[in-house]
Amino acid sequence: MAVKCSRCGKPAVAEIRYTRSRLCREHLIEFIERRFRKGNEEFKVFKNIRRIVAAVSGGKDSLAMLYLLHRFSSVYGYEIIGLTIDLGIDRGKEYSTKSVEAAVESFKKLDIEYVVVDLSREYGYTIDFIRDRGRRLGIRRPVCSVCGITKRYIMNRFALELGADAVATGHNLNDLAQFIFTNMYGGHIDELIKMYPKLPGGNGFTAKIKPVFMLYEKETTLYSILNNIRFHHDTCPHLENGIGGRFQTAIREKLEQLEEEFPGFMLNYVLTYMRRIRPLMVSGSSMGGDGDGDSGEKISVGRCRICGMPSLRDVCAFCSIRSRVSLKVSETISRSRGD
Amino acid sequence: MRVKVRLIRENRVVDIDLPNGSRVSDLLKKLNLRSVSHIVIKNGEPIPESYQLADGDEVEVLPVVSGGL
Numbered sequence A: 001m002a003v004k005c006s007r008c009g010k011p012a013v014a015e016i017r018y019t020r021s022r023l024c025r026e027h028l029i030e031f032i033e034r035r036f037r038k039g040n041e042e043f044k045v046f047k048n049i050r051r052i053v054a055a056v057s058g059g060k061d062s063l064a065m066l067y068l069l070h071r072f073s074s075v076y077g078y079e080i081i082g083l084t085i086d087l088g089i090d091r092g093k094e095y096s097t098k099s100v101e102a103a104v105e106s107f108k109k110l111d112i113e114y115v116v117v118d119l120s121r122e123y124g125y126t127i128d129f130i131r132d133r134g135r136r137l138g139i140r141r142p143v144c145s146v147c148g149i150t151k152r153y154i155m156n157r158f159a160l161e162l163g164a165d166a167v168a169t170g171h172n173l174n175d176l177a178q179f180i181f182t183n184m185y186g187g188h189i190d191e192l193i194k195m196y197p198k199l200p201g202g203n204g205f206t207a208k209i210k211p212v213f214m215l216y217e218k219e220t221t222l223y224s225i226l227n228n229i230r231f232h233h234d235t236c237p238h239l240e241n242g243i244g245g246r247f248q249t250a251i252r253e254k255l256e257q258l259e260e261e262f263p264g265f266m267l268n269y270v271l272t273y274m275r276r277i278r279p280l281m282v283s284g285s286s287m288g289g290d291g292d293g294d295s296g297e298k299i300s301v302g303r304c305r306i307c308g309m310p311s312l313r314d315v316c317a318f319c320s321i322r323s324r325v326s327l328k329v330s331e332t333i334s335r336s337r338g339d
Numbered sequence B: 001m002r003v004k005v006r007l008i009r010e011n012r013v014v015d016i017d018l019p020n021g022s023r024v025s026d027l028l029k030k031l032n033l034r035s036v037s038h039i040v041i042k043n044g045e046p047i048p049e050s051y052q053l054a055d056g057d058e059v060e061v062l063p064v065v066s067g068g069l
Helices: A025-042 A060-071 A096-107 A119-123 A127-133 A144-160 A171-184 A189-193 A219-225 A245-261 A265-282 A317-338 B026-032
Strands: A014-016 A021-023 A051-056 A079-086 A113-119 A164-168 A207-210 B001-006 B012-017 B038-042 B045-047 B058-064
Touching: A014 A025, A021 A025, A025 A060, A025 A219, A051 A060, A051 A144, A060 A079, A060 A219, A079 A096, A079 A119, A079 A144, A113 A119, A113 A144, A119 A144, A127 A144, A127 A317, A144 A164, A144 A317, A164 A245, A171 A189, A171 A219, A171 A245, A171 A265, A189 A265, A219 B038, A219 B045, A245 A265, B026 B038, B026 B045, B026 B058
Parallel strands: A051 A079, A051 A164, A079 A113, A164 A207, B001 B058
Antiparallel strands: A014 A021, B001 B012, B038 B045, B038 B058
């Protein structure tokens, strides 16, 4: 039996427990869009941003972000360039192929200029290759860490090359609640400070923004469904114990449990951190910020001697991975030549 | 009453028996799933937790968690 929308009486499609409302299709879309605008305006996310590289995986969060960014581009006065990465994850699921297809379909539908970076063609390895051969090549990081380094490097590099003011990623409210909890637990202050809707650029870094930070994971999914956005809903085949392993999965589940019991828990948790705790931490940290994320990054970093991108070491983490992969490739070539 | 449920992520269909008058929230509880991380869809449209199910209803359950950029 249909449930009525609290605003207009039409059949409701969802219940927003933290506002004690049930909303129909139109009013839910309106509600989500209003929250998107409210959050980004409060934290001045689009201030001085004229060109955004939207990093889209093909999942519901980044695609909902892309549609929302597109919907309000003329309001805030920025242009969007889409970026998606073919990470070469297959494992019989065609995971990357399907993800890239979903991203490209939306770029085309919205008539957004876009770039597809093929990791194998551009940089000579795939994430599947690292999973299978990484240890033997001396890459000790877990595959998810290599994947993260790879994505962050490519996003930053392409954003700089495309002259963008910011890279936008689809981190949602559940992600931020989890990251804040984890970093608080570990006392990782510099990581904790990064949990903010906008991080300044400078020193070879493009600014980073998280425009859907105030939307629950369920809301980005509902927004995608209601807007007929075709997204890839499979999970990465390399996730063996959930995102970030058993500990992270447990934290995520506990936070969901609290949300179920106390609707609005995650929203209050994240906003309390951003509004009241982070400002107290920023003044004592190496990373500056004047509250609206517009001051330059104050960490002084050197440059990678291979690629010239910012790095705390002589060779950046990305080039270090690449050099191990290409070393193996050149060894194989030498052996086949009989050198 | 009996409801046919397609679990989208697992790509399998199960028949679930529920007391008459059960709601979507009861179905999720029976499946041991949380409403904050699942969406129930009927005829291609999401339905809220308080939606009252009827015998013979066919629904889909989509988990909202994923991993990406």
